[in-house]
Amino acid sequence: MAAHGVVDGHSCEHPWVRVDATGTIVATGAGVPPTAANDTAFDLGHRLLLPGMVNAHSHAFQRLIRGKTHTLAAGNPDSFWSWRTAMYAAATTLDPDGVYQATRDCFAEMLAAGITCVGEFHYLHHRPDGRPYDQANALSQAVIAAATDVGIRLALLEVFYARAGHQQQLLPEQRRFCDASVEAYFARVDALRGRSSQQLTIGLAPHSVRAVGFDALVAIADYATRHDMVVHTHVSEQPRENRECHAEHGCSPTEILARAGLLARPRTFTAVHAIHISERDIELLATQNVCACPTTEADLGDGIVAADRLLAAGSNLCVGSDSNAVIDLVQEARLLEMHTRLATGRRLCLLSAQRQQLGPILWNIASTNGATALGRPDLGELSVGRPFDAVVCEPAYPKVADEPNAAFDAMMAAGTAACIRQVFVGGRRLR
Amino acid sequence: MAAHGVVDGHSCEHPWVRVDATGTIVATGAGVPPTAANDTAFDLGHRLLLPGMVNAHSHAFQRLIRGKTHTLAAGNPDSFWSWRTAMYAAATTLDPDGVYQATRDCFAEMLAAGITCVGEFHYLHHRPDGRPYDQANALSQAVIAAATDVGIRLALLEVFYARAGHQQQLLPEQRRFCDASVEAYFARVDALRGRSSQQLTIGLAPHSVRAVGFDALVAIADYATRHDMVVHTHVSEQPRENRECHAEHGCSPTEILARAGLLARPRTFTAVHAIHISERDIELLATQNVCACPTTEADLGDGIVAADRLLAAGSNLCVGSDSNAVIDLVQEARLLEMHTRLATGRRLCLLSAQRQQLGPILWNIASTNGATALGRPDLGELSVGRPFDAVVCEPAYPKVADEPNAAFDAMMAAGTAACIRQVFVGGRRLR
Numbered sequence: 001m002a003a004h005g006v007v008d009g010h011s012c013e014h015p016w017v018r019v020d021a022t023g024t025i026v027a028t029g030a031g032v033p034p035t036a037a038n039d040t041a042f043d044l045g046h047r048l049l050l051p052g053m054v055n056a057h058s059h060a061f062q063r064l065i066r067g068k069t070h071t072l073a074a075g076n077p078d079s080f081w082s083w084r085t086a087m088y089a090a091a092t093t094l095d096p097d098g099v100y101q102a103t104r105d106c107f108a109e110m111l112a113a114g115i116t117c118v119g120e121f122h123y124l125h126h127r128p129d130g131r132p133y134d135q136a137n138a139l140s141q142a143v144i145a146a147a148t149d150v151g152i153r154l155a156l157l158e159v160f161y162a163r164a165g166h167q168q169q170l171l172p173e174q175r176r177f178c179d180a181s182v183e184a185y186f187a188r189v190d191a192l193r194g195r196s197s198q199q200l201t202i203g204l205a206p207h208s209v210r211a212v213g214f215d216a217l218v219a220i221a222d223y224a225t226r227h228d229m230v231v232h233t234h235v236s237e238q239p240r241e242n243r244e245c246h247a248e249h250g251c252s253p254t255e256i257l258a259r260a261g262l263l264a265r266p267r268t269f270t271a272v273h274a275i276h277i278s279e280r281d282i283e284l285l286a287t288q289n290v291c292a293c294p295t296t297e298a299d300l301g302d303g304i305v306a307a308d309r310l311l312a313a314g315s316n317l318c319v320g321s322d323s324n325a326v327i328d329l330v331q332e333a334r335l336l337e338m339h340t341r342l343a344t345g346r347r348l349c350l351l352s353a354q355r356q357q358l359g360p361i362l363w364n365i366a367s368t369n370g371a372t373a374l375g376r377p378d379l380g381e382l383s384v385g386r387p388f389d390a391v392v393c394e395p396a397y398p399k400v401a402d403e404p405n406a407a408f409d410a411m412m413a414a415g416t417a418a419c420i421r422q423v424f425v426g427g428r429r430l431r
Numbered sequence: 432m433a434a435h436g437v438v439d440g441h442s443c444e445h446p447w448v449r450v451d452a453t454g455t456i457v458a459t460g461a462g463v464p465p466t467a468a469n470d471t472a473f474d475l476g477h478r479l480l481l482p483g484m485v486n487a488h489s490h491a492f493q494r495l496i497r498g499k500t501h502t503l504a505a506g507n508p509d510s511f512w513s514w515r516t517a518m519y520a521a522a523t524t525l526d527p528d529g530v531y532q533a534t535r536d537c538f539a540e541m542l543a544a545g546i547t548c549v550g551e552f553h554y555l556h557h558r559p560d561g562r563p564y565d566q567a568n569a570l571s572q573a574v575i576a577a578a579t580d581v582g583i584r585l586a587l588l589e590v591f592y593a594r595a596g597h598q599q600q601l602l603p604e605q606r607r608f609c610d611a612s613v614e615a616y617f618a619r620v621d622a623l624r625g626r627s628s629q630q631l632t633i634g635l636a637p638h639s640v641r642a643v644g645f646d647a648l649v650a651i652a653d654y655a656t657r658h659d660m661v662v663h664t665h666v667s668e669q670p671r672e673n674r675e676c677h678a679e680h681g682c683s684p685t686e687i688l689a690r691a692g693l694l695a696r697p698r699t700f701t702a703v704h705a706i707h708i709s710e711r712d713i714e715l716l717a718t719q720n721v722c723a724c725p726t727t728e729a730d731l732g733d734g735i736v737a738a739d740r741l742l743a744a745g746s747n748l749c750v751g752s753d754s755n756a757v758i759d760l761v762q763e764a765r766l767l768e769m770h771t772r773l774a775t776g777r778r779l780c781l782l783s784a785q786r787q788q789l790g791p792i793l794w795n796i797a798s799t800n801g802a803t804a805l806g807r808p809d810l811g812e813l814s815v816g817r818p819f820d821a822v823v824c825e826p827a828y829p830k831v832a833d834e835p836n837a838a839f840d841a842m843m844a845a846g847t848a849a850c851i852r853q854v855f856v857g858g859r860r861l862r
Contacts, residue, residue, distance in 0.1 A: 067831045067841025070779065070789035078779045109830070239776075298769035299844070301776045325845045327829070338729035342770065345670075345732045348501065348509045358501035398758070399540070400498045410498025413730070414756045418849055 001033060002392065004404045005049030008383045009368075011360050013404065015049055019388040023427025028383060044392050047421065048408065050363055051382050052116025052389035053329045054370030056291045057232070057272050057320025059121055060106035060143070061099060064090045066325045080238050080300045087323075088173035092128050096142045099124060103146035109327045111152050112431055114420035116389040118152055119320065119374045121205050121232060121272070123159035123177045125188070130175030136188050144200060151430045153389070155374035157205040157232045158192060160185045160220060165210045166248040177207070182216045186223055193227065198387070198426070201375060206262075208234040209245050209253040217260035224268070230375035231262055232291070235271035237302050242276050254281035263288055267316060270373040274310070275303040282306070286313040289373035293322035294335035304339040308349040317350075318369040328417040333362035337413075359408035392422035432464060433823065435835045436480030439814045440799075442791050444835065446480055450819040454858025459814060475823050478852065479839065481794055482813050483547025483820035484760045485801030487722040488663070488703050488751025490552055491537035491574070492530060495521045497756045511669050511731045518754075519604035523559050527569045530555060534577035540758045542583050543862055545851040547820040549583055550751065550805045552636050552663060552703070554590035554608045556619070561606030567619050575631060582861045584820070586805035588636040588663045589623060591616045591651060596641045597679040608638070613647045617654055624658065629818065629857070632806060637693075639665040640676050640684040648691035655699070661806035662693055663722070666702035668733050673707050685712035694719055698747060701804040705741070706734040713737070717744040720804035724753035725766035735770040739780040748781075749800040759848040764793035768844075790839035823853035 005015035007028050016033040020026045027033075069086050072078075094102065103120070110118055124139050126132050135141065140156060147154035161177035164170045170178065179185040192202045206212040206220050224231050235253050236242055242252060249256045254263075254277060262269050263284055270289040274281070275297065292305040300323070311317055319332035326332075337358065340349040348358065355361050371380030378386050395407035397419045411419050423431040436446035438459050447464040451457045458464075500517050503509075525533065534551070541549055555570050557563050566572065571587060578585035592608035595601050601609065610616040623633045637643040637651050655662045666684050667673055673683060680687045685694075685708060693700050694715055701720040705712070706728065723736040731754075742748055750763035757763075768789065771780040779789065786792050802811030809817050826838035828850045842850050854862040 064832075066829065066845060067837040067839075068834075070782075070840040070844050071836070072779065072782050072784075072787040078777055080778075083778060105830075295769075295845075298773050299778070301772040301778050303776065304773055325841075338726075339773065341732040342729050342735055342773070345734065346509055347511075347514060347730070347732050348503065351501075351503050353503075356503040398497065399536075401495075403499075405502070406498040408498075409501040410756075413501050414497060414726075416847055416849070418847070 002044035002049035003046040004395070004408070006051065006360060006363060006382070007049065009381055011408070017049070017382055017388065019427045023387050025382060025384050025386050025388050046396070048393040048395045049382070050391050050393060051367045051380050052391055052423065052425065053114045053366045054318070054374060054376070054380055055110060055115045055118040055321050055329060056270065056318040056370040056373045057121055057293055057322050058106070058118050058324060059322065060103040060146070060324060061091065061094060061124065062087055063106045063324035064102050080302060083300055088171070091124060091176070092173050094124065096133065096138045099139050100142040100146050103143050104149055106324055106327070107146055107150040107152045110321070111150055111423055113327050113329070113417040114391040114423055115329060116153060116391070116423065116425045117155065117371065117374065117376060117379055118147070119155040119157050119203070119232065119370070121157045121159060123161055123207060125179065126176045128176050130178060137191055140188070140192055144195065148199065151425050151428070153199055153379070153425065155201045155203055155376065156192065157203040158189050159205040159207050160216060161207045161211045162213060162216055163211055165244055182219045203230040203232060203375060205232045208241065209256055210241050214249070214256065214260060217257065217262060221261035221264070225265065230268050230270065230373070232270040232272055233257060233262070235274045236276040236281070237273040239276050252278060252281055254284050258284050267372055268375070272320065273297065273302060273305070275305050277306065282309055282313045285310060285315050289316040289318060289369070291318050291320050291373060292332070292336050293320045294332050294339055295326040296322035298335070298339075299323065299325055304343045305336065306343075307336050307340045308344065311350060316369050316372050317365050318373045319366055329366040330412060330415055330417045330419065333366040334412055336365065337362065357405060357409065359405070359412040362412040388424055388427040390424045391420050393419045394421050395419065433475035433480035434477040435826070435839070437482065437791060437794060437813070438480070440812055442839070448480070448813055448819065450858045454818050456813060456815050456817050456819050477827070479824040479826045480813070481822050481824060482798045482811050483822055483854065483856065484545045484797045485749070485805060485807070485811055486541060486546045486549040486752050486760060487701065487749040487801040487804045488552055488724055488753050489537070489541075489549050489755060490753065491534040491577070491755060492522065492525060492555065493518055494537045494755035495533050511733065514731055519602070522555060522607070523604050525555065527564065527573045530570050531573040531577050534574050535580055537755055537758070538577055538581040538583050541752070542581055542854055544758050544760070544848040545822040545854055546760060547584060547822070547854065547856045548586065548802065548805065548807060548810055549578070550586040550588050550634070550663065550801070552588045552590060554592055554638060556610065557607045559607050561609060568622055571619070571623055575626065579630065582856050582859070584630055584810070584856065586632045586634055586807065587623065588634040589620050590636040590638050591647060592638045592642045593644060593647055594642055596675055613650045634661040634663060634806060636663045639672065640687055641672050645680070645687065645691060648688065648693060652692035652695070655693075656696065661699050661701065661804070663701040663703055664688060664693070666705045667707040667712070668704040670707050683709060683712050685715050689715050698803055699806070701749075703751065704728065704733060704736070706736050708737065713740055713744050716741060716746050720747040720749060720800070722749050722751050722804060723763070723767050724751045725763050725770055726757040727753035729766070730754065730756055735774045736767065738767050738771045739775065742781055747800050747803050748796050749804045750797055760797040761843060761846060761848045761850065764797040765843055767796065768793065788836060788840065790836070790843040793843040819855055819858040821855045822851050824850045825852050826850065
């Protein structure tokens with residue numbers, strides 16, 4: 001029992017939740033809970049009970065270069081593309097144990113920051129020279145092991161990467177990202193799908209329209225439909241990607257993804273970034289998910305997602321920690337709103353007649369909406385039949401007068417993930 | 432002695448500082464310090480010793496509406512101007528004790544966040560109906576008392592406010608901001624100047640070109656020159672302010688401030704915000720200070736300061752917590768860089784051949800540069816003869832590998848004021 005919370009999708013006072021031995025919610029309510037045998041009652045006092053956050057886009061190993069790309073001396077990473085050179089250098093060094101350690105450390109920081117499920121957009125597959133490991137999925141298994149050991153739920157978004165770009169020579173550092181063919185990729189995914197569980201789901205991730213040709217996009221759309229899988233793709237993060245797509249296909253990245261059939265099933269496709277997009281692209285993404293990564297998009301000079309227009313069109317907006325320089329979905333969700341204010345000169349950009357308070361809207365973006373994007377409709381809400389994945393927050397951080405709505409708004413509009421005090425996954429307290 | 436730090440204006444390893452009984456630095460060095468009688472040695476381990484931060488622009492009482500302006504229900508504050516209505520409502524309720532309490536709570540949060548000196552842009556002067564209190568400076572004295580009780584140094588930027596705008600009727604809520612005349616204002620400032628000390632300095636603050644006519648600007652420039660005072664003004668925060676200035680004066684706010692003589696003495700004038708400015712305005716501000724307040728400027732949809740162009744022109748850039756919804760100069764300094772990346776599509780916008788590492792640049796913006804803007808050249812650096820105003824940080828927050836430069840960069844590029852562990856003002860440890 002807590003002073004306040006979001007339970008059954010609604011903000012309420014004095015919510016309580018009953019969880020069975022499997023970690024599943026068996027009853028919820030507000031006010032004084034009826035006692036039952038075997039109840040272990042937690043009185044959370046003035047704290048706030050919320051669904052665990054869902055991180056819809058991560059590259060865990062990139063945390064290794066946190067703080068190391070901000071000097072003029074270090075290879076001059078003064079653009080997205082030169083930053084990528086520094087990131088590739090880190091990617092080249094990792095063996096399976098290195099991938100495991102970097103991912104475990106990153107996921108542990110996520111869990112402490114209130115993230116109970118992460119979508120790992122995983123593109124390190126083979127040896128640095130491109131030859132497969134003896135175990136073809138050795139690096140994917142290292143990521144799975146890291147998630148298991150930390151206790152965070154994982155949506156492994158297995159990347160297909162085929163080329164540097166249309167008619168461009170593959171860089172040596174990109175060799176380990178590439179499968180021999182889309183069939184070889186599907187064989188790896190088949191093996192991974194066999195390991196699916198409550199803790200692990202597998203999604204498909206054609207890296208970008210730069211790195212994947214049209215035929216492979218069509219094949220991936222077909223495979224995803226047959227196996228009822230979600231698909232995530234980097235979309236229009238940089239203007240150069242759009243220019244190259246127009247040169248190759250005569251249309252935008254979103255349009256070619258639609259043409260390949262990837263946007264046919266509602267809410268199964270997630271466009272990551274979707275910054276440099278047209279009105280037509282917004283229409284195409286109206287029935288799909290858009291994952292913004294505001295701290296990374298600022299760090300890399302990508303630009304500002306048109307969150308207000310995507311929301312008005314009907315897109316499901318979620319957030320990701322992406323490069324993991326910052327791991328804080330409170331900040332990501334806030335900056336989605338704040339960057340939109342900077343771009344439009346207006347306030348309250350993500351509010352609407354239906355949703356009138358900023359705090360719950362931003363939390364929803366950082367939890368429920370991410371769960372949708374990762375194909376986990378069972379997560380992101382505290383209600384009967386779902387796993388108890390939850391966080392307990394100190395809403396008076398930063399301090400405001402003792403009004404629950406203002407405290408929730410202040411936490412999301414001005415606070416950080418430092419507000420998080422307890423974290424539960426599947427009923428187990430992990431922090 | 433600390434593992435690393437910025438002492439005498441330079442990043443160094445194993446810095447040490449010796450402080451006398453008055454809180455003044457009497458010796459500095461790097462390596463093993465020579466012991467002296469009466470030395471109390473602090474071994475700060477792997478921590479980072481830095482000059483205390485200087486907050487160049489605050490409205491302390493606005494912290495009262497933190498978290499209370501983000502719902503559609505509450506008077507629909509969907510623009511700067513409707514947010515201002517909510518802020519005016521809070522301003523109207525405060526009596527001298529209310530001003531004291533709100534300011535004390537705000538300053539206490541600042542001190543805990545590593546701010547050792549604050550420029551309070553103070554515009555609540557009289558009773559809500561505009562009549563002076565029996566003590567004409569009752570509310571200014573409440574601010575001074577709050578700073579004294581918290582132990583933070585104060586640059587009281589005493590505001591002159593004369594009108595709602597050119598040929599505009601004063602709003603009832605604005606009455607308490609207004610002095611009867613510029614002479615009445617100078618009389619109040621004369622009295623306050625008599626209280627100046629190491630803890631308290633007085634600056635002048637014609638609120639904005641909207642709220643102050645040309646003749647008063649000239650009189651204030653003259654008074655400031657005669658008494659060697661700094662002047663702070665809100666400049667071009669919103670496009671409407673520029674349009675009104677063009678209608679009244681036929682030029683930009685910065686140009687009319689220059690014409691009034693306020694930009695004549697280098698580094699004595701601070702343009703707060705300076706967002707909607709021209710190339711000509713940037714030239715005029717090249718020898719002056721510009722105070723950005725990125726979290727507030729995002730919250731209010733103001734827009735992005737052209738930090739890279741101002742820096743290239745020669746302006747001294749500093750930061751302020753402004754509305755105090757967020758009190759965290761680590762974030763303010765970072766967002767100055769990050770917003771510039773969003774606006775330009777480039778990285779490392781505030782770096783140059785002379786200054787090649789982001790961490791020290793951002794700390795400098797949050798400390799030394801703010802001290803310059805507040806007319807306190809004795810603050811913002813740890814060197815002999817200056818007061819020991821310092822903070823001790825945990826640079827491994829957020830975590831990176833154990834490289835001091837990367838840790839400092841990560842702290843500034845990805846962390847928050849939560850990295851601050853100890854705070855000293857004038858040699859006294861206050862946190």
